[in-house]
Amino acid sequence: MVDIEEVRKHNTKKDCWVIIHGKAYDVSDFVDEHPGGSAIIVKFAGKDATKAFDPIHPGDTLTKYLATKYHKGEVTEDDEYDDDEDDPPSEQELLRRKMVKKKPDLSQMYNLNDFEFVARHTMEKTAWSYYSSGCDDEITLRENHASYQRVFFKPRVLVDVTNIDLSTTMLGTKVSSPFYITATALGRLGHDDGECVLTRSAAKQDIIQMIPTLASCSFDEIVDAATDKQTQWLQLYVNKDREICENIVRHAEKRGIKGLFITVDAPQLGRREKDMRSKNIEDLSHVQGDDEEADRTQGAARAISSFIDTSLNWKDIKWFRSITKMPIILKGIQTVEDSLLAVEHGVDGIVLSNHGGRQLEFSKPPLEVLIELMPVLRSKGLQDKLEIYLDGGVRRATDVLKAICLGAKGVGIGRPFLYAMSTYGDAGVYKAIQILKDEMIMNMRLLGVTSIDQLNESYVDVRNFQTRYLPEDKLFGKVYEPLVSPAFKL
Amino acid sequence: MVDIEEVRKHNTKKDCWVIIHGKAYDVSDFVDEHPGGSAIIVKFAGKDATKAFDPIHPGDTLTKYLATKYHKGEVTEDDEYDDDEDDPPSEQELLRRKMVKKKPDLSQMYNLNDFEFVARHTMEKTAWSYYSSGCDDEITLRENHASYQRVFFKPRVLVDVTNIDLSTTMLGTKVSSPFYITATALGRLGHDDGECVLTRSAAKQDIIQMIPTLASCSFDEIVDAATDKQTQWLQLYVNKDREICENIVRHAEKRGIKGLFITVDAPQLGRREKDMRSKNIEDLSHVQGDDEEADRTQGAARAISSFIDTSLNWKDIKWFRSITKMPIILKGIQTVEDSLLAVEHGVDGIVLSNHGGRQLEFSKPPLEVLIELMPVLRSKGLQDKLEIYLDGGVRRATDVLKAICLGAKGVGIGRPFLYAMSTYGDAGVYKAIQILKDEMIMNMRLLGVTSIDQLNESYVDVRNFQTRYLPEDKLFGKVYEPLVSPAFKL
Amino acid sequence: MVDIEEVRKHNTKKDCWVIIHGKAYDVSDFVDEHPGGSAIIVKFAGKDATKAFDPIHPGDTLTKYLATKYHKGEVTEDDEYDDDEDDPPSEQELLRRKMVKKKPDLSQMYNLNDFEFVARHTMEKTAWSYYSSGCDDEITLRENHASYQRVFFKPRVLVDVTNIDLSTTMLGTKVSSPFYITATALGRLGHDDGECVLTRSAAKQDIIQMIPTLASCSFDEIVDAATDKQTQWLQLYVNKDREICENIVRHAEKRGIKGLFITVDAPQLGRREKDMRSKNIEDLSHVQGDDEEADRTQGAARAISSFIDTSLNWKDIKWFRSITKMPIILKGIQTVEDSLLAVEHGVDGIVLSNHGGRQLEFSKPPLEVLIELMPVLRSKGLQDKLEIYLDGGVRRATDVLKAICLGAKGVGIGRPFLYAMSTYGDAGVYKAIQILKDEMIMNMRLLGVTSIDQLNESYVDVRNFQTRYLPEDKLFGKVYEPLVSPAFKL
Amino acid sequence: MVDIEEVRKHNTKKDCWVIIHGKAYDVSDFVDEHPGGSAIIVKFAGKDATKAFDPIHPGDTLTKYLATKYHKGEVTEDDEYDDDEDDPPSEQELLRRKMVKKKPDLSQMYNLNDFEFVARHTMEKTAWSYYSSGCDDEITLRENHASYQRVFFKPRVLVDVTNIDLSTTMLGTKVSSPFYITATALGRLGHDDGECVLTRSAAKQDIIQMIPTLASCSFDEIVDAATDKQTQWLQLYVNKDREICENIVRHAEKRGIKGLFITVDAPQLGRREKDMRSKNIEDLSHVQGDDEEADRTQGAARAISSFIDTSLNWKDIKWFRSITKMPIILKGIQTVEDSLLAVEHGVDGIVLSNHGGRQLEFSKPPLEVLIELMPVLRSKGLQDKLEIYLDGGVRRATDVLKAICLGAKGVGIGRPFLYAMSTYGDAGVYKAIQILKDEMIMNMRLLGVTSIDQLNESYVDVRNFQTRYLPEDKLFGKVYEPLVSPAFKL
Secondary structure (H helix, E strand, C coil): CECHHHHHHCECCCCEEEEECCEEEECCCCHHHCCCCCHHHHCCCCEECHHHHHHHCCCCHHHHHCCHHHEEEEECCCCCCCCCCCCCCCHHHHHHHHHHHCCCCHHHCCCHHHHHHHHHHHCCHHHHHHHHCCCCCCHHHHHHHHHHHCCEECCCCCCCCCCCECCEEECCEEECCCEEECCCCCHHHCCCCCHHHHHHHHHHHCCCEEECCCCCCCHHHHHHCCCCCCCEEEEECCCCCHHHHHHHHHHHHHCCCCCEEEECCCCCCCCCHHHHHHHCCCCHHHCCCHHHHHHHHHHHHHCCCCCCCCCCCCCHHHHHHHHCCCCEEEEEECCHHHHHHHHHCCCCEEEECCHHHCCCCCECCHHHHHHHHHHHHHHCCCCCCCEEEEECCCCCHHHHHHHHHCCCCEEEECHHHHHHHHHHHHHHHHHHHHHHHHHHHHHHHHHCCCEHHHCCHHHEECCHHHHCCCCCCHHHHHHCCCCCCCCCCC | CECHHHHHHCECCCCEEEEECCEEEECCCCHHHCCCCCHHHHCCCCEECHHHHHHHCCCCHHHHHCCHHHEEEEECCCCCCCCCCCCCCCHHHHHHHHHHHCCCCHHHCCCHHHHHHHHHHHCCHHHHHHHHCCCCCCHHHHHHHHHHHCCEECCCCCCCCCCCECCEEECCEEECCCEEECCCCCHHHCCCCCHHHHHHHHHHHCCCEEECCCCCCCHHHHHHCCCCCCCEEEEECCCCCHHHHHHHHHHHHHCCCCCEEEECCCCCCCCCHHHHHHHCCCCHHHCCCHHHHHHHHHHHHHCCCCCCCCCCCCCHHHHHHHHCCCCEEEEEECCHHHHHHHHHCCCCEEEECCHHHCCCCCECCHHHHHHHHHHHHHHCCCCCCCEEEEECCCCCHHHHHHHHHCCCCEEEECHHHHHHHHHHHHHHHHHHHHHHHHHHHHHHHHHCCCEHHHCCHHHEECCHHHHCCCCCCHHHHHHCCCCCCCCCCC | CECHHHHHHCECCCCEEEEECCEEEECCCCHHHCCCCCHHHHCCCCEECHHHHHHHCCCCHHHHHCCHHHEEEEECCCCCCCCCCCCCCCHHHHHHHHHHHCCCCHHHCCCHHHHHHHHHHHCCHHHHHHHHCCCCCCHHHHHHHHHHHCCEECCCCCCCCCCCECCEEECCEEECCCEEECCCCCHHHCCCCCHHHHHHHHHHHCCCEEECCCCCCCHHHHHHCCCCCCCEEEEECCCCCHHHHHHHHHHHHHCCCCCEEEECCCCCCCCCHHHHHHHCCCCHHHCCCHHHHHHHHHHHHHCCCCCCCCCCCCCHHHHHHHHCCCCEEEEEECCHHHHHHHHHCCCCEEEECCHHHCCCCCECCHHHHHHHHHHHHHHCCCCCCCEEEEECCCCCHHHHHHHHHCCCCEEEECHHHHHHHHHHHHHHHHHHHHHHHHHHHHHHHHHCCCEHHHCCHHHEECCHHHHCCCCCCHHHHHHCCCCCCCCCCC | CECHHHHHHCECCCCEEEEECCEEEECCCCHHHCCCCCHHHHCCCCEECHHHHHHHCCCCHHHHHCCHHHEEEEECCCCCCCCCCCCCCCHHHHHHHHHHHCCCCHHHCCCHHHHHHHHHHHCCHHHHHHHHCCCCCCHHHHHHHHHHHCCEECCCCCCCCCCCECCEEECCEEECCCEEECCCCCHHHCCCCCHHHHHHHHHHHCCCEEECCCCCCCHHHHHHCCCCCCCEEEEECCCCCHHHHHHHHHHHHHCCCCCEEEECCCCCCCCCHHHHHHHCCCCHHHCCCHHHHHHHHHHHHHCCCCCCCCCCCCCHHHHHHHHCCCCEEEEEECCHHHHHHHHHCCCCEEEECCHHHCCCCCECCHHHHHHHHHHHHHHCCCCCCCEEEEECCCCCHHHHHHHHHCCCCEEEECHHHHHHHHHHHHHHHHHHHHHHHHHHHHHHHHHCCCEHHHCCHHHEECCHHHHCCCCCCHHHHHHCCCCCCCCCCC
16 A cells, blocks of 8 residues: 555655555556656646546556566555646636537438548547647648549549449458558547547457557457457557567467558657647756757657667568568658558558658658559559558548559548537447448549559549649538637736 | 318428418429429428419429329418518628619629629529539639640731631521520529520520520420520430439420430539528438438439439430430530540530539530540541530630640530529620620631631640649639538527 | 700700710711710610710710711700719719728729729729720630739849849830730729820829820820820721721821820620620610511621721721831731731731730730740741730739740830829829839849840749649739629519 | 027928936937937927937947037026926827736747737837838738748658757858847837846847947947857948058957958838838928929939949949958848859858848749749859858748748748747847747657758648748737728827
8 A cells, every 4th residue: 555645745756656546556667658648647647547547548558568566566556636626717718618519410411521520629629639639740641632633534434333333352351342441559548448439449340450559548449349250450559568568469460460561651650749739748858958968869769669669671581571470561661762661571451541641741642653654563563462552641542542543452530420420429330431431433424433452543533643733622621620820828 | 172281281301291372282293303402392392382383493394293182182271471571681681782783784794703793792602602602612613614724826817807607507407606505494583585585596696505404494484485596405404203304305306406415424413512502401411310221322323313214325316316316415414434435336416515504513624525525536537427516614705716736516505694694684694695795706807817617726726734734714714603612690 | 946845856876966066976887886885875865975986085085987068067955965963873882982082092002903992993894884884794804914823933143133124125125124004995994184194194203105006085185185205006997988997097207106006806895794794784685576587687787887897808808008107007907827828928027915804705815925926937038027015914924934935026015004093193104103113123033134135034933834833813803803693673 | 509499490401409317418420320200309409309319329329420529518407308208108008008018928928920919919110110011012021921831841751750850051150040030120219228138048048149330239339248159140231431440340340250242232221101001200201392393303312322322233342341251241142143243253052031021022932033043053063152041931940941941041020020029038038949849849850850951842732832821820920910091190
């Protein structure tokens, strides 16, 4: 039994204890490793952090990532701790709660933008901001979507389009439609059941779910939520500690995961100002005095959590191959050059992705990389050496069709399903997928094709990539929340 | 005599009776064939549907499309049925009625955008939404218009332009001006006399009207409204039942129709969200529970009405040739490739069209297809093998002149005449046509040409199709109603 | 003495008398010739038109254009005529009068946009609309300006730029700066002294004024207002009656005019909807009943006033040469082809112009025609055969410099000087010219050139004409008044 | 002792005395030399100018630039002079003061745009306008920034990016990061300590500061504020009086300055209307009467202050070389041609710059000149003959990285540091630099490079310079204050 007064003393970054579910933990050595940043932990130094911890962490987090020596045991009752809401809700929050009550019926959702619209107005500010934010000025985030608007169709008529077949194969799995639910972190920010909501809808709709490393349900919870016939993939942030890494991979294979997607575009997490601003956390790194200067540079270096290994490089691929038989796919390839290196290193696939515009600002849209890549692969006879996926910016079935026409095996969709989950739960995600499928069928008919394998470059006109003309997308423009300048005080 | 209580029992989609003008009809087998969707019928299952039915259906609809065995006979009096308006009008509707009273005089209409402006503010919401909507994000709808704004003129001066002749020939008919009224559905949504209004104005102005399959006046009513000298064409949605189809075609030829325009861009009707949202109809397809899943896929397939044959293909052209001597024109060609196939199959003409942006989003604007097509046709010596028309996005005489310069025989204009009809009736349509003619004369003078056959590519600069530069069209931008996100509840 | 009651009887278009300064005139035969349209005259049929007539017509109008037989003599007193304002002023007009009182000081005018801004808010609605309007959607009007924004500079440094000389020569006249005041109609709409204001400022600033055919001061008044040393040019609308034409030209030469600018881009006056809407005149041409149809077509033809000869063509140049020794310049050339024809016909110069965007919508901006023209002229060795001017869209000294760099001898500026005149009279126009000159000196220094003849293509980058990129011009965008849709009734 | 009444008599431009800190000065001969324009001095003719003088002039100004003969000695007490604020503050000023009190915490500044946002709302109007203004329509100012948005990255993955080194060398000085604080005038408008604030932050962050000629701290004050190890450069406006010039240069070298940056893009200061309008100074040059015309032309010439020599040219470089051993760099090169001349004249470096868009409107963005220049230099083997810097429009670390990739040795940043200084003083500037450094580290990791010398053209895609596509930068667009039209009176 640890005395609450004792806990209260460890209230600095260097000496930092927190209480979670009545137990104290010394997280001093962990603070800088925290994938969510140190600031949020330090905010609770010497205090009860349960309410902030619970909604986003899997139940096994502390056991898994914090050595037993840091588990300080149960804490005596905390008189000061008030389980009820402490701060009165802000005007903004009160407005949000009203909006939640007036939420439109699910039947009013006609497209994926609609879910985003409702999410923006009904989700808690911090959750919305975490999901929706991109890096820097969010230009990359918007360009990802824009790239699809630049492709026009060349539809063929007078083709018998009575029977349409949307099914295709991804890494050997037969799926009902050429898109999958890609990995996105912290599902429980949007829904109590977190990533499991996505699992259930994926099962019903017969599409693949990619499980994220930073899920807020535990890996096993998500796998348990799946049906026997269901296919899941695993997205992996490579930990500096390769033993942890190996355990994760071997466990995943054992549990039946059918593809290992190694994230390669995030040696350091991007700076997402919309998210930062919503948390209103003091950006501690910059307020140090003169004498802390020496520290600072180090501090910047230390900002790299051991959760993600900055030293990960091409040589590591071999090691991964040695520990698993799962197909290995590199997620986050952004150039033709690295795509060729991927072939050379014998991986089974790549995901052209700039992380949904959350990492490097001005990384080119995946669709544009695809357009450059395919002729190169074909000229070298490599087009069948690996499966090519892409993600980022997909909102309509026409987007999916364009990607397939241009050489992709399938596309990943992330945020739209998060928004559907956060607003209407299981029914929302199910419907979001169904909307895409209905649009797929209609658009394939109108395009004059009846099966996925018929889609090819003759159905698209990509000349706008030369001009970069961008027709206005009014709904997308409306649901997008622009960055704001800092607020003046009241 | 059917008892009203009996009718009331048949109130589900699978067992669906409706009352129209005091008679009951069993439409259970018909619900899924309804071109306007099943939802709107099911809404009236077991009830009197007269008020919803009347404004948009030709008088012969039930006789023509519903087998006699489904005609259940007269119904006993319906005490519950209230012929007066049942729901109190919405705020929006009350505002609209005020606007109707303050409608500007016809003399204030200076261009076709003006009619659209008045229509947007005075038409009933559902009618306006049906007419004005396009598919998906309505990008194609706007691009159709935009394509004209990209063409600049190279006007010649010091030419004697005293006498201007606008007349030309279309499929052998001499007309007063190189544009025609194209086929658009459900004319009675906008005016009690429906398509007959257009017929009368076409006669006075000596231009051609194309009669739509989905007119809300009957075909014969529209033909009867024409003068002896007047030329009409027929637009045809090809019915799965080729006998119905043949009857329609033979009857049309007998009644003096001078051109058969077979629609080829609509094997399935596009998804028009503005229209859907205005009807506020629950999108039933998506609210099914788990056990209905098997059904769903079928459901999606069944969504294809037998009114439009999804299996229609190039081989069918021969059959059409065998049943009629009318010129055959394919409406909805969207590529150079299909234009060449059209020549190969010996049709008399094509309409380059993406259905006014109502079918496949991102189908290229017809004007752009025309620009690609003409050099190909000329290089193969095929330019005189068929007449080329196009429609979609025309608002000014300059648009018409550009299309003719670039190789079109004529252009079809749809929505603008619907708006003129819906706001000012006969006088409106007459004036809309006259505005275009007056603009034509002025612009031909300023261009330095005196007759339609003088127009050619030397008068236009199409280099903006390389850059896709788009000068802002302020009026068009203003009258266009953007899509909205779903409304939160009150 | 004509009885007022007699006059009142002649109150139709076909039998139309009007009273001006107490005298009656039969204008029945003249109505259709009126350059300002028939509607405005018919409005005063049988009534006193003095107040509408005076502000825009030269004193000699009636003597000059109406045969003596139509002069009906003095009229008995008109009891009904009220010399004071009859209608109470509109809300809009009351607001305008307030704005006139709050007009910023002249010293606050920093650029030509500023004059336009003040003019828009202080000029009478009809006057502002007449000056500011363009044809159709005013895209050409805006593109004229935009074309300048597409040219970037390549400024040279480390050049001795102590002494800057702005002077140049136009058609043999030495001028202080390479721009002139171009011809614009109806100067008295903006200022009581009309075009004479411009004459006086041109004298003080030593630049050339082009006198318009449709001036609201008489030609002689404008010439009389000039100093001995001052150079003036004449803009000519060619009258169908070549005798009238010859008289005008010979008289001009006798009075010392140094250049004859024949307008070739206006066989029919353009449709300017902003102007039409401001006048709120019923557009009579469109409200005729069925039985007037035959008439209509004729009517449209008759809309062409004999003031402007629609048959004017290249063969007429020879005749002009035969009646005058003044240099002959064609104003309104819009293509390379016609520029070459101009050389062939031996004229002394051309003005590349689309009439300030008031005639044919989508006529290419003059600057763009210039960029295409110069290489052609040079390749044929014709660059010195004629002087090339251009007008339309100039707002800054940088615009002038760009045009000169690209081959123009000088540029004409119209509307900006009208706005300066209408807001601040003589001082306004003087200052507007001075602003341009001050900007010229500064910009030539910054460009590294000291005299006009040093300007050439090496100082500009015109690659944006390939991309048509258009950086936003915020002031221009703000002062521009967009077209509006028709107003609903109150 | 001068009698105050005597001073009051010298109250015209030609006979102009002013009082500063209780002493009278005859500035009649100096008025036209004043770099800030004559108007502001004439405003105080015969009056006490201390309050206007103090905030922007170094303490040694009068001694340095006004010959002793013009020092008229102490003035008797001025009863009329009121040391307190005379005019009641405007509404705008009162609002500003409120905003100052509600200023967000420094911790809320996430990027350089945020400082600009706070500056715009909290700085005194005249100070803000002086700093933020550009020439003419500020298109060049915005294009400078836009040019960076056109470059996309080609990031490489699977590179070990654990250790990132931002350091580089500039003109022989090792610096912590490849950007420097460039010279900007009148630092004390924004902060009482003026340029010394920048000096101190530069020291702490180990980056170079360029000292401006028109600093409002004296040169020696700024050098004194530096640490021993700190490197400073000098920006020089070349004075007509070469003796003054030589003194400045020799003194700078003696005081340890490590680079002489000669400004070559400002033979005359640009016209900055935002600045002019904020001062609300009557633009005297334009209100002269007729008889002053002769004067006017001279006046325009005289507007050139002797502070900046308009005759400065390439031959002068040799003389500079003869009086100093400091590296000589030409600041304001805007073309490939002049870059080559710079190499020819043996200077040590150039700064590609259009003076932050404050001089010639439509001068091309420096980044674009760089892109054209490097291939030319390389093809001639000259790429190592000089160091290339550029400035203008930099707001993010990605901008810096792009410039380095494309061949720059470093980039200068001006306004953002002024805004940081004006809003949060030393801590603000320190943080602004730190933000850039943190972004640099993150972005280099995400780009797959670990040191500055690895950056090269293979990491960027500059094809948007062909299309000039510009993705919307929402924050920049929001913090930018557009020019306004003149205000109507109250």
